[in-house]
Amino acid sequence: MLKLSTKGQYGVRAMFEIARNFGKGTTTIREISERQEVSVSYLEQLLNKLRHAGLVDSVKGPGGGYVLTREPSKVSVGEVLRVLEGPVAITTCLDPTGDGCARVDNCVTRMLWKTLGEKIESFLDGISLQELLNEEHNIVPLDFGGNRP
Amino acid sequence: MLKLSTKGQYGVRAMFEIARNFGKGTTTIREISERQEVSVSYLEQLLNKLRHAGLVDSVKGPGGGYVLTREPSKVSVGEVLRVLEGPVAITTCLDPTGDGCARVDNCVTRMLWKTLGEKIESFLDGISLQELLNEEHNIVPLDFGGNRP
DNA sequence: AAATACCCGACAAAATATGTCAAGCGCAGC
DNA sequence: GCTGCGCTTGACATATTTTGTCGGGTATTT
Numbered sequence: 001m002l003k004l005s006t007k008g009q010y011g012v013r014a015m016f017e018i019a020r021n022f023g024k025g026t027t028t029i030r031e032i033s034e035r036q037e038v039s040v041s042y043l044e045q046l047l048n049k050l051r052h053a054g055l056v057d058s059v060k061g062p063g064g065g066y067v068l069t070r071e072p073s074k075v076s077v078g079e080v081l082r083v084l085e086g087p088v089a090i091t092t093c094l095d096p097t098g099d100g101c102a103r104v105d106n107c108v109t110r111m112l113w114k115t116l117g118e119k120i121e122s123f124l125d126g127i128s129l130q131e132l133l134n135e136e137h138n139i140v141p142l143d144f145g146g147n148r149p
Numbered sequence: 150m151l152k153l154s155t156k157g158q159y160g161v162r163a164m165f166e167i168a169r170n171f172g173k174g175t176t177t178i179r180e181i182s183e184r185q186e187v188s189v190s191y192l193e194q195l196l197n198k199l200r201h202a203g204l205v206d207s208v209k210g211p212g213g214g215y216v217l218t219r220e221p222s223k224v225s226v227g228e229v230l231r232v233l234e235g236p237v238a239i240t241t242c243l244d245p246t247g248d249g250c251a252r253v254d255n256c257v258t259r260m261l262w263k264t265l266g267e268k269i270e271s272f273l274d275g276i277s278l279q280e281l282l283n284e285e286h287n288i289v290p291l292d293f294g295g296n297r298p
Numbered sequence: 299a300a301a302t303a304c305c306c307g308a309c310a311a312a313a314t315a316t317g318t319c320a321a322g323c324g325c326a327g328c
Numbered sequence: 329g330c331t332g333c334g335c336t337t338g339a340c341a342t343a344t345t346t347t348g349t350c351g352g353g354t355a356t357t358t
Contacts (some may be wrong), residue, residue, distance in 0.1 A: 001234030002151050002269060004262070005346065009240055012258055028303070042348055048305070061356035062302045077261065085150030091158055108285050109161055112226065113153070116272055120151060123265055136257045154315060177334075191317055197336070210325040211333050 004085070010038045011046045011084040012077055018056060019072040019129040020136075026065030046084060053083040072133055078124030088117040153234070159187045160195045160233040161226055167205060168221040168278040169285075175214030195233060202232040221282055227273030237266040 013036045021027045029047065033040045047066060050056050055075060056066045068075065090113040162185045170176045178196065182189045196215060199205050204224060205215045217224065239262040 001157060001230055002153060002237050002239060002266075003241075004151060004239045007347080008150060009258070009262075012261075016257060030303085039348070041350075044304075044306090045348090051304095058304060059356090060302085060304055060354090062358065064303055064356075066304095081150055088151050090151060090153045092152075108165060108281050109158070111284065112161075112276060112281070113158075116269065117151075119272055120265065120269065123268060127261060132257050132261070135260065155317090156315080179334090188317070190319075193336075194317090200335095207335060208325085209323090209333085209335055211327070213325080213334055215335095 002090075004081075007046065008081045008085045010036065010042070011050065012080055014038070014043060014046060015050070015055070015068075015075070015080050015129060016132050018066050018068055019075070019133060022068050022072055026059050026063065026067050028065040031065075049083055050080070055080065055083060068129075071130070073128050073130035075129045076125045077127045077129070077132075078121055081124060088121050090117050151239075153230075156195065157230045157234045159185065159191065160199065161229050163187070163192060163195060164199070164204070164217075164224065164229050164278055165281050167215050167217055168224070168282060171217050171221055175208050175212065175216050177214040180214075198232055199229070204229065204232060217278075220279070222277050222279035224278045225274045226276045226278070226281075227270055230273060237270050239266050 014032050017032045017035055018027045029040050029043050032038070033043055047056065047058075051058055051066075054069060057069050058064070058066055091110075163181050166181045166184055167176045178189050178192050181187070182192055196205065196207070200207055200215075203218060206218050207213070207215055240259075
């Protein structure tokens with residue numbers, strides 16, 4: 001249950017690759033494609049969205065590629081996912097783009113899903129690309145605030 | 150993103166109706182269907198699964214229907230959802246029924262999804278049907294441990 | 299001018315979700 | 329025993345979403 005589509009997964013991995021190069025130049029789609037094993041065409045779609053959302057800039061021509069518009073510590077995973085997949089909407093009755101649910105009045109579970117959604121967003125918003133980079137270099141032990149008492 | 154299928158939503162609502170009658174007799178599929186506006190046929194599928202999982206008992210014959218096997222405070226929403234939708238598996242590489250991901254070694258995001266999944270499960274396991282009942286009667290103000298400091 | 303790299307929209311295959319339908323079985327009460 | 333109510337089971341149909349692919353275009357640097 002509660003699967004994340006590949007779009008979101010690939011998107012975060014792509015952003016990770018670009019973040020990895022932050023301050024060292026651009027990252028091309030081809031590089032991302034090879035490192036993360038995702039097709040060039042599909043990555044184009046994702047990066048297009050991310051560019052329009054202002055999370056990355058693109059540079060054309062030879063030596064071009066993508067660059068983060070902010071430093072990795074200022075970009076959260078939640079932000080990336082929201083751009084690619086829309087807001088967390090566990091149920092359709094909470095989807096802001098929908099019509100809402102006709103049964104709202106006596107729907108006891110509604111608040112349950114709402115609270116869960118908020119918790120998830122708050123978690124994802126608290127993780128930045130920088131933290132993923134740190135993890136890769138083992139600068140800090142793995143801990144996203146997961147299970148501490 | 151992170152949608153819950155109707156299976157899970159309807160299932161929790163069905164369990165809520167049965168819990169509502171706890172100690173007062175059985176609840177028929179027809180009653181659930183009318184109150185929650187879900188087709189009888191579809192509910193049959195869901196309750197069948199819940200019965201095999203031991204969350205409800207069925208009583209046949211006139212006056213029959215479904216009954217909780219435990220009191221509402223002992224049945225968590227997480228349990229219901231796991232029966233109907235399987236475990237939380239944000240990504241396929243974490244799905245215990247799958248083959249795992251070939252890129253495990255250098256997948257920095259894996260731990261991220263794992264931690265998120267654990268948080269979600271722990272949240273859902275912490276909410277019981279009794280708490281949903283309380284909410285309906287406004288015995289307690291709405292608060293699932295959502296956003297307190 | 300050529301090479302490199304991004305941009306855009308249409309389209310298609312596959313998986314998943316969302317149910318419906320029909321026939322059968324088993325128990326309680328008369 | 330037998331009848332009615334209600335659950336049981338599995339197959340099947342439809343709709344939606346996901347997951348990409350493909351082809352041609354446009355902009356920019358060398």
